[in-house]
Amino acid sequence: MQKRWTVKAYQPNQEHLLQSSLRIHPLLCRLLVQRNVHTYEAARQFFRPTLADLHDPWLMKDMDKAIARIELAFFRHEKILVYGDYDVDGTTAVATVFDFLRQLYNDIEYYIPHRYREGYGVSPQGISYAKENDFSLVIALDCGIKSIDLISDAKAAGIDFIICDHHLPDAILPPAVAILNPKQYDCPYPYKELSGCGIGYKLISAIALKRGLPESAPNKYLDLVATSIAADIVPMTGENRVLAFHGLKKVNEDPLPGIKALMQLNQQKEPLTISNLVFVIAPRVNAAGRMDDARKAVNLFIENDPEKANAIAAILHADNFDRKEIDSTITQEAVALIQNDLSLANKKSTVLYQSHWHKGVVGIVASRLIDKFYYRPTVILTQSNDMVAGSARSVSGFNVYEAIHQCKDLLENYGGHFYAAGMTLRPENVKAFQEKFEEVVARTITADMLVPEIVIDTELMFSDITPAFYNILKQFEPLGPENLRPVFLARHLRDTGFSKLVKDEHIKFSVRQGNTGPTFNGIGFYMAEKFHLVNSKKPFDMAFTLDENEWNGQTSLQLKVIDIR
CATH class of the missing domain: 3.90.1640.30 (inorganic pyrophosphatase (n-terminal core))
Structure with missing residues (x-):
């Protein structure tokens, strides 16, 4: 699946002001400004939050x-x-x-x-x-x-x-x-x-x-x-x-x-x-x-x-094991349905219905289809008593709730948010809903919304990746929306000759930036189709996060690779 890379905007003046008071690496100040941390006091609350900071x-x-x-x-x-x-x-x-x-x-x-x-x-x-x-x-x-x-x-x-x-x-x-x-x-x-x-x-x-x-x-x-x-x-x-x-x-x-x-x-x-x-x-x-x-x-x-x-x-642990088995089976069935029907493969949306699918996992299956197979707004439907019930999930930038709202004449009930929604409808309306939802999505979605986006915080030189840099980066935890794990871009990397495929699915990287800079190891999961870029002897760019790897009692920094190009 090809991905588009978007580098966040920088605010050099704000970064410089913050750096003058914090005295930490300028790129860490860039990450803080991107997270709306502009002052010494805001940085104190960010890195050292206390329960006294809670409102009455x-x-x-x-x-x-x-x-x-x-x-x-x-x-x-x-x-x-x-x-x-x-x-x-x-x-x-x-x-x-x-x-x-x-x-x-x-x-x-x-x-x-x-x-x-x-x-x-x-x-x-x-x-x-x-x-x-x-x-x-x-x-x-x-x-x-x-x-x-x-x-x-x-x-x-x-x-x-x-x-x-x-x-x-x-x-x-x-x-x-x-x-x-x-x-x-x-x-x-x-x-x-x-x-x-x-x-x-x-x-x-x-x-x-x-x-x-x-x-x-x-x-x-x-x-x-x-x-x-x-x-x-x-x-x-x-x-x-x-x-x-x-x-x-x-x-x-x-x-x-x-x-x-x-x-x-x-x-x-x-x-x-x-x-x-x-x-x-x-x-x-x-x-x-x-x-x-x-x-x-x-x-x-x-x-x-x-x-x-x-x-x-x-x-609960056993329930979760059963849930994983069921959602894996349904995901495989859903992929097979799309692969065996060319008219489905070329649509701008996915709407699938099977009466035997488990209602409890349809939302998970919709998310999995988007993440791993078909990056487009997705609805998974199943039988629920005498009605059909389903869950919708969306792609970045597309309001799936609004799209479902435009199909309301075919629905008995619906509700949700920008990126996730649920609905019930009568069995006889499933085909009409599939057609109407596809028509709405095809009319309103843009081409770039159908390509997964990697949002990059900043470019980073390998020479800047040090234990001191990473120790402050770790303090960005807890991570979540509006404070996601920082994603970095490194340009003009070359394989050291030791990168290899692991289990024919993953890439174990060993890369260097320039001739004399430090070498870093990394892992890229499910990236085997891009291995030709690594061993081509030509330079490539990498989007990654930073992680620690512990092996034989030794801890080292490693790259968790998201994409290369």
Whole structure:
């Protein structure tokens, strides 16, 4: 798959000003300016974030109303239901708020909607459960901001809602007693990009302050907050960066028993990073909802007995193994469908439907098709009871939600974001949807959107790659959106003669820049088709990130190669 390389713009004046105060390598100042770090104080907060940098939770609109309603429920001995979505953000948020509140109050339960029987967010079944079991207060986490009709029904039945959500509100809001969402147009809270669990953390922080509890009381849950930030792909800026930094510290020094159990199952020895949370912890948590019941994830997070936590973690681990087997099989079937139908191979979009595919992994399969095989907006559909349900994923710069919105006359329901969306439709409309979606994409997508983009932070000379440079680069962690791992460009490299193919798929690089500069080793996964550029004896350019390699007790810097040309 050919890729286009885009080098970010530089701001030399800003870089020079920052370098004069920090006295570090100019290229590190370039990376900081690109991340909106312009001053010594901003750099201090970036490299040494403290919990004191967090904003006062009482600044959030309706926080006073939320706390007053919870306190009233305590006073009246009302039944409280903590309600949240089945994904990582939802389950971590529910575990955080439920576990904190149950230490203060007994008459409290939690509810996670079933992915297949109820779907995303506040559900009619959830409202029925609250009515039938005499709950008069529901705290909805990571959902609820769009559930106007259902929350109106609940209000009519005498059930109050506190909504803690981070999704973009519509002009009309549900009739909740309090809505905690910094994205409300009139919310004065300074940071707008918290995860759902992050808002739950703010809620318990306010309760702790109100009740005169130790300031550190909510910090027991920082590893859950960091997991939600990693999995929900929110910006790694401001408060998210502070919470992720200290959440990782807790993960590595004093994790909750459930997090520790998942780490041990994966035989994780070195300190965990955000990347480990994304690729080790999050898939196992998500697998609970994808393959069965997400309540298992909450049970894991609130379990204090290490043996019981280990047992639940083993079930999630097995669910994730099953999920991987299923999504691998479906991906192979999807690729075969495209390869065996020339009309599909030449389209600007991919829309595939098979009734037997597992609903829990269609989004993963859509992402995998884009990443590995066909870089274009993709929808994977499957049978769900008497309807067809599916997930859409997009490519850089293309609004897949808007494209699906233009097909709304063929859909029963839909929702989502710029890069990901879900929908349901009747089986008889599948073919028409395939044709309409392709027509919309073909009309609106540009040619360069169909070519994967590598965004490069800066050009870097091999002579600048030193242990001192890398030691500061490591402190850019935690990494995430708006603070991604820096990608470098090195020009005019030559093979030293020792580069080779590994397992006929990967390239093990040994390269030099110029005749006298340092030699670096690197690894390029699944790049075998470009090996002819390496051993052609001609110079080539390389896009890469920097990494450490440990071998026989020796640690050295290596290049993690993304592309060459």
